[in-house]
Amino acid sequence: xxxxxxxTRNEFEQSLNAFVETSHRVALADQWQLKKDRFGKQVYIxxxxxxxxxxxxxxAECSTDFEICDDVPDIAELELASxxxxxxxxxxxxxxxxxxxxxVLYFNAYFSDGSFLSRNDLEQHVFSKLHxxxxxxxxxxxxxxxxxxxxxxxxxxxxxxxxxxxxxLMAQLQIENALSYIISWLSFFGPPVGLYIDPIYVQxxxxxxx
Amino acid sequence: xSTSVSKxxxxxxxxxxxxxxxxxxxHFGAEHTPSSIFIEVPRTSYLILLTEEIRDLYRxxxxxxxxxxxxxxxxxxxxxxxxxxxxxxxxxxxxISEPSYLQMEDTKSIPWNIKVHFRNYPAAxxxxxxxxxxxxxxxMSMIKEADFLRYGxxxxxxxxxxxxxxxxxxxxxxxDFDSFWKVNQRLIPVDDQVxxxxxxxxxxxxxxxxxxxxxxxxxxxxxxLTMEQIIRELLPTLDTSKSKAVCHGVIVPFxxxxxxxxxxxxxxxxxxxxxxx
Numbered sequence: 001x002x003x004x005x006x007x008t009r010n011e012f013e014q015s016l017n018a019f020v021e022t023s024h025r026v027a028l029a030d031q032w033q034l035k036k037d038r039f040g041k042q043v044y045i046x047x048x049x050x051x052x053x054x055x056x057x058x059x060a061e062c063s064t065d066f067e068i069c070d071d072v073p074d075i076a077e078l079e080l081a082s083x084x085x086x087x088x089x090x091x092x093x094x095x096x097x098x099x100x101x102x103x104v105l106y107f108n109a110y111f112s113d114g115s116f117l118s119r120n121d122l123e124q125h126v127f128s129k130l131h132x133x134x135x136x137x138x139x140x141x142x143x144x145x146x147x148x149x150x151x152x153x154x155x156x157x158x159x160x161x162x163x164x165x166x167x168x169l170m171a172q173l174q175i176e177n178a179l180s181y182i183i184s185w186l187s188f189f190g191p192p193v194g195l196y197i198d199p200i201y202v203q204x205x206x207x208x209x210x
Numbered sequence: 211x212s213t214s215v216s217k218x219x220x221x222x223x224x225x226x227x228x229x230x231x232x233x234x235x236x237h238f239g240a241e242h243t244p245s246s247i248f249i250e251v252p253r254t255s256y257l258i259l260l261t262e263e264i265r266d267l268y269r270x271x272x273x274x275x276x277x278x279x280x281x282x283x284x285x286x287x288x289x290x291x292x293x294x295x296x297x298x299x300x301x302x303x304x305x306i307s308e309p310s311y312l313q314m315e316d317t318k319s320i321p322w323n324i325k326v327h328f329r330n331y332p333a334a335x336x337x338x339x340x341x342x343x344x345x346x347x348x349x350m351s352m353i354k355e356a357d358f359l360r361y362g363x364x365x366x367x368x369x370x371x372x373x374x375x376x377x378x379x380x381x382x383x384x385x386d387f388d389s390f391w392k393v394n395q396r397l398i399p400v401d402d403q404v405x406x407x408x409x410x411x412x413x414x415x416x417x418x419x420x421x422x423x424x425x426x427x428x429x430x431x432x433x434x435l436t437m438e439q440i441i442r443e444l445l446p447t448l449d450t451s452k453s454k455a456v457c458h459g460v461i462v463p464f465x466x467x468x469x470x471x472x473x474x475x476x477x478x479x480x481x482x483x484x485x486x487x
Contacts, residue, residue, distance in 0.1 A: 037419065098423045099355050116333040147347045148337045150292075155419045157337045164354055164364055 004175045005167040006101040013043040015178035016094065020045055022179075026200050035093075037153045044095045044153060051194070053086040053125060087112040088125055092195050094186070095152055102166040103182060105189045106151055106158040119146070122159065122193075131192035146193070161189050215474040219458050220387045222253040224301055225321035228264060228284075230328075235273060238328060244271035248321060252385045253298025253458060254478050257284050257291055258345045259383055264326055275328055283336060285325045290335045294348040296477055302456045302485040303413045346379045349479050353378065356409035356480035357397060359424070366397050382478045390478060397480060398473065404428070408472045409481040412444060421445065427469045437471055438464035441486070448486070456485045 007015065016034065023030040032047045093106040109117040109126050117125065123132050136144040151158045169188065175181045187197050225248065232243040247267050249260065261279045269275050284291040286304050295303075305319050337344055350367075357367045367375070374393045381389035399405050405427060412421040421444055428434055438450050441464070455462045457475050462484070476482050 099359055116338055119339050147351065148294075148339070148344065149348070149351070150420070152422070153419055155417065156334060162351065164358060 003171065003173060004178065004181050005171040007096075007103070007178055007181060008101065009042075009096055009098070011178040012096045012103060015182045016043055016045050018179045019182050022201075030198055042096070042153055044093055046091065046093045047195070049090045049092070049195070051088040051090065051125060053088065086125075088117065090126055090194060092190075092193075093151065093158065094182075097152075097163045100163045100166060102163050102170070103185055104160055104163045104166075105186075105193065105195070106149070106160045107193060107195070108158050119159070122146075126194040128192050128194065135192055159193075161193065216391075217387060219475060220252070220254060220385075220390075220478075222298060222458050223250050224253055224297055224459075225250045226297075227321040227323050228326050229323065230268065230273075230326050234327065234329070238268075238273040238275055240272045242272075244268060244273070246323075251297055253301070254296050254382060255385070256296060256342075256345050257293040257300075258340060258342055261293075261340075265328075268326070268328075273328075280340060281327075281329050281331045282340075283327050283331050285327060286323070290332045291324065292336060293340060294337055294345045296479075296483075298458055299413075299477065299483045299485070302459060302483075306456045306459060306485060306487070342383070349379055349382070350375065352409075352479035352481055353397070356476075359407040359409045360399065360405040362406055370396065378478070394478070394480075405469075405472075408440070408468055409476070410440070410468075410472070411481055411483050412441065413483065413485045414445075415487055425468070427472070434467050434469055436464065437462060437466045437468055437484075440468050441484075445486075453486055456487070457483065 020032045020034045023032045030047070032045050035044050035046055036042065037044075088109055088111060090107060090109040094103050095106055096102075097104045109122060111117065123135075127135060134144075135146050145162050146159055147162070148157050149160045150156065166185070166189075170181065170185065173184055175184055183197070183201050186195070187202070189195075190197055228247040228249070230244060235243045247264070249263075251260065261282045265275050265279055265282060284293070286300075289304065291300055291304075301322055305322060331340075337348075354364050354367050357364045370378075370393065374396075377389060377393050381387075381393075408425045408427050410422070410425050414421065423444055425440055425444070426435075437455060441448065441450060441453075441455065450464055455464065457471075462471065462475070468482075472482050
């Protein structure tokens with residue numbers, strides 16, 4: 001069976017529907033939400049996460065000392081629990097690229113005072129330490145594999161993982177349907193930028209059935 | 211390709227008038243509100259390339275400003291200006307597309323009145339980490355995307371040497387037409403070479419998201435499509451008899467062949483940016 005390297009918009013949207021439906025069924029803590037553009041046409045999905053750094057200083061290192069909460073906790077409660085906690089909210093969007101015909105991961109992150117994390121802040125608090133160096137390297141883009149782009153549907157600035165090599169990467173895998181495409185893709189592109197996928201997604205038989 | 215058209219596009223300039231609010235000038239220690247600062251810039255240039263000059267000029271008028279340009283931003287009628295867009299494009303989207311513009315045609319809305327801010331950077335609306343390097347990255351990602359749309363791979367861009375890639379951006383910054391085209395001619399299709407898709411973005415009023423999709427320049431029978439046919443395909447509900455398409459400050463006739471438009475009217479990022487109103 002030929003492997004899937006790209007998705008049409010229809011395949012992308014169908015797989016998002018299946019992914020969100022399944023995420024609500026098998027991984028209840030996973031808060032993926034299906035969204036539509038203002039004309040009700042284009043579909044994308046979003047997820048919010050909270051990172052608690054055990055220090056109040058934004059500059060301080062928190063490489064090993066943080067936890068990721070899938071559900072968004074009450075901020076006041078957290079601050080009460082640990083007065084030094086720095087709280088960062090991250091927001092991930094999976095949006096279709098009409099140019100490259102692949103999913104693209106867009107994200108933003110905010111400190112608890114509402115201010116946005118810069119690229120440096122992201123490296124320090126959100127990105128996987130294992131990948132920080134690799135994410136800086138790209139032959140064309142000085143900032144590496146991650147830079148800023150206007151969200152194709154919202155028009156607001158987001159960071160995004162460059163999609164131009166996605167289909168070449170996906171060609172290395174044996175992917176038989178659009179849903180397992182999204183899951184495999186996310187397992188590659190999520191972790192470097194702090195978005196981890198629940199192993200339950202790849203354990204269940206439904207992935208193969210799609 | 212018609213070099214004269216590309217050269218005219220490249221030589222297009224916009225006079226800008228920068229001003230600052232009295233309260234903001236006071237905040238930075240000015241006794242009087244400085245009068246406007248006038249600068250003329252190429253349409254293909256970017257606001258980010260002006261921030262240091264603007265800061266220095268306002269310092270000279272008596273404002274005590276920090277060395278960092280991180281908080282500097284620009285605004286037109288309440289809208290923060292995207293500094294990663296070419297200035298000519300911003301002007302076309304925000305000024306020419308305004309209903310009042312055509313009525314004012316005699317006087318034109320020039321110089322373009324832009325407000326400068328030195329604090330309260332609107333990070334929800336503008337790219338963070340503002341610097342020429344960030345704008346350059348965005349520019350190169352557009353070049354790459356244009357390459358992919360045309361040929362189905364990014365080989366042409368990726369095969370450029372590092373110094374050629376840099377030359378694209380630097381010649382744009384220094385407004386050096388010949389230096390830019392020395393590299394860019396290797397990215398565009400030769401003569402009647404057929405491209406898969408046209409790098410095209412459509413901008414609508416009211417902060418609508420940018421319209422961008424895969425656009426083939428020909429029908430299945432090989433017939434060349436016009437701007438109007440393409441726009442109708444992307445925006446089936448738009449009444450083209452009541453609309454106008456603007457590029458580089460000029461109303462582009464709807465019967466312009468899209469291939470001609472892409473070759474001659476594309477911005478240096480290789481995209482055809484069309485403001486509709």
